[in-house]
Amino acid sequence: MTYKAGIIGAGGIAGMGILGMHDEDQIGTERIRASHAGGYEANDDIELIAIADVNAEKRTTFGDAWDISPDRRYEDHNAMLESEDLDIISVCTPSLLHADHVIAAANSEASPDVIWCEKPIASCIADAESMIAVCEETDTELVVNHSFRFTSKQQRLRDYIQNDELLGDVQAVTAQFRMELLRNSTHLIDTLVQLLDTRAARVSGYLSGENEAAESLDVTRRVDDTGGGGFIVMEDGTFVTLDCTIPRESSSMTYQFIGSSGKLYLNNDDGEWRYWALEDGTHVETPLSDIDGAWTWDEDYTESFANATAHIVEILNGSAENRSSGREAIRSLEIIVALYLSHETGAHVSMPLARPLREIEITSW
Numbered sequence: 001m002t003y004k005a006g007i008i009g010a011g012g013i014a015g016m017g018i019l020g021m022h023d024e025d026q027i028g029t030e031r032i033r034a035s036h037a038g039g040y041e042a043n044d045d046i047e048l049i050a051i052a053d054v055n056a057e058k059r060t061t062f063g064d065a066w067d068i069s070p071d072r073r074y075e076d077h078n079a080m081l082e083s084e085d086l087d088i089i090s091v092c093t094p095s096l097l098h099a100d101h102v103i104a105a106a107n108s109e110a111s112p113d114v115i116w117c118e119k120p121i122a123s124c125i126a127d128a129e130s131m132i133a134v135c136e137e138t139d140t141e142l143v144v145n146h147s148f149r150f151t152s153k154q155q156r157l158r159d160y161i162q163n164d165e166l167l168g169d170v171q172a173v174t175a176q177f178r179m180e181l182l183r184n185s186t187h188l189i190d191t192l193v194q195l196l197d198t199r200a201a202r203v204s205g206y207l208s209g210e211n212e213a214a215e216s217l218d219v220t221r222r223v224d225d226t227g228g229g230g231f232i233v234m235e236d237g238t239f240v241t242l243d244c245t246i247p248r249e250s251s252s253m254t255y256q257f258i259g260s261s262g263k264l265y266l267n268n269d270d271g272e273w274r275y276w277a278l279e280d281g282t283h284v285e286t287p288l289s290d291i292d293g294a295w296t297w298d299e300d301y302t303e304s305f306a307n308a309t310a311h312i313v314e315i316l317n318g319s320a321e322n323r324s325s326g327r328e329a330i331r332s333l334e335i336i337v338a339l340y341l342s343h344e345t346g347a348h349v350s351m352p353l354a355r356p357l358r359e360i361e362i363t364s365w
Contacts, residue, residue, distance in 0.1 A: 003316060005040050006050035006084055006110070008077045008101050009092035010062035013118055013145075014051075036090040036116065036145075037066045039305030045313045050084045052077040077101060081108035088312060091117040095182060096223075096363045099127035106131075106140045114141045114312050120186040120336070121329035125358035128333055132326040141315055141322055144329040146190040147304035150311055153295050155323075157273075158195050160288065166275065167259025170196060170236070176243040178251035179227025180211050181336050182364035185244035188253060189332040195257075198236045199331050203349045205230035205339030208245045213365050225364035230339050242339075262286075271296040337362060 007014050015037030032038060040048040048066060052074040053059045063073040074080040081089075081104060089105045089112045091098055099122050105115050115135065121144050122128040135142040148154050160166040173196070177188040193199065208227035227245040234240060252269040262277045273294035276283035314320035338349040340362055 001045070003046045003087040003313065004085065005046050005048045005088040005090065006052070006080055006086045007036055007048065007090040007092055008052050008080070008105070009090075009097075010051050010053035010055070010058040011092060014062065014090065014092035015066055016058075016062060031065050034302045034305055036092055036118075036305065037062075039307075039309040041066075042306035043309040043313060046088065046309055050074065050080050050086070052080040078104060078108075081105060081110045084110050086110040086112050087316065088112055088114045088116060091115060093118075094363075094365050095120050096123045096361070098122045099131050102131045102142065103134045106134045106138045106142075112140060113316055114143055116143045116145060116308065116312060117326075119144055119146050119190070119329065120182055120333050120364070121326055122333065123182075123363055124361040125330060125334055125337060125353065127361075128326060128330050129358070132330075135326065142326040143308070143312060143315070143322055144324050144326060145308060146187065146194075146324050146329060146332070147301060147308065148187060148191050148295070149194060149324040149328075150304045150307035151295060151300045152307075153291050153293075153300060154191065154194070156291050157288070158197070161195050161257075161264075162197050166262060167257055167264060168261030168278075170238045170257055170259045172258045173238060173240045174243075174256045175240065175254070176246065176251075177253045178212075178246050178248045179208065179244055180213060180225040180364065181207075181228050181244055181339060182225040182362055183213055184248075185242075186332050186336065188244060189242070189335050190329070192240065192255070193331040193335075194328070196234060196236065196238060198234045198238070200232050200335045200338065200351045201235045202233040202351065203230060203335060203338035203342055204232075205342035205349070207340065207343040210245070212248055223363040223365060224340070225362065228339055228343065230342060232335060266295070268295045269297065 015035040037048055040046045050072040051062055051068050059073045091101045093101055098117055102115055102117055175188055175192055177185050206228055210227045229243040229245055232240040252267055255266040257264040265274045271294040275286055275288055277286045342349045
């Protein structure tokens with residue numbers, strides 16, 4: 001069976017390239033493999049048949065690049081949802097539009113079985129909860145594109161930590177990545193909560209006020225997203241120090257985990273993962289034997305889109321449970337919202353956030 005897919009939003013992550021990730025002369029001019037469309041192309045069980053975007057130039061460029069029939073290039077996403085019978089719908093619009101587009105898709109005549117939504121899930125927790133509720137009501141699987149979850153290396157590392165007690169009781173984590181919190185560092189935080197398999201209990205935050213994306217994307221609309229950091233106390237007692245203030249050019253995505261049975265260092269930008277077992281009070285470097293090398297952007301990030309579509313096909317076939325659900329995605333969003341609240345109020349924030357605070361919106365590109 002071939003599954004039919006459509007995309008809402010014809011921008012970079014949909015298939016045309018992202019500033020900072022791809023060569024500038026490629027962006028908007030050619031097919032980019034590390035994208036939703038690239039993931040669909042890599043899967044013989046899925047056919048991308050439709051695109052919707054309000055920008056006529058983007059629609060044409062995307063449609064020509066990815067061989068979308070001219071009569072299936074829609075200005076209005078609602079027109080696409082009314083006209084097409086789709087098994088999968090990608091939502092690749094800015095995060096402040098995710099709720100509207102996911103809810104419209106789930107309730108539409110297109111009747112998708114899976115909605116593959118870009119990260120972060122939404123601009124506020126209440127919107128994310130509404131998206132999840134509607135998808136559950138319509139029996140639509142909501143898959144959030146926290147792409148690290150679609151790599152076998154990270155899945156195995158989680159098993160090591162959670163099932164094999166690689167670190168024992170995790171006591172502290174230091175995590176560092178580039179600005180901005182919502183646009184970029186949602187990856188860092190989602191990886192953190194996946195590996196620890198817990199939620200935040202207490203947050204103290206700082207915002208730098210810097211946003212590289214606003215300059216690199218040459219946008220006129222002001223958004224709230226910024227670099228920042230702080231500390232997080234997780235429900236299991238793990239103390240996390242978070243730094244997402246660094247410019248893209250000089251940043252690396254790094255983690256250091258300290259536990260009662262060992263310590264772990266991850267540097268995803270430079271492809272270095274190292275583990276030391278704690279033996280009689282001494283840390284002894286020990287290989288992670290069945291993980292083939294460290295996670296890298298060039299290999300694992302690029303392949304994560306094809307991995308995601310393979311996982312979506314497994315969900316559609318009934319052979320797998322959703323690895324990156326909306327409920328999982330809320331765990332990283334609520335930490336980001338709490339960092340903003342803490343900075344603005346000058347106070348520590350206790351979790352979970354009370355209902356009115358779950359409606360605070362943080363806009364991003």
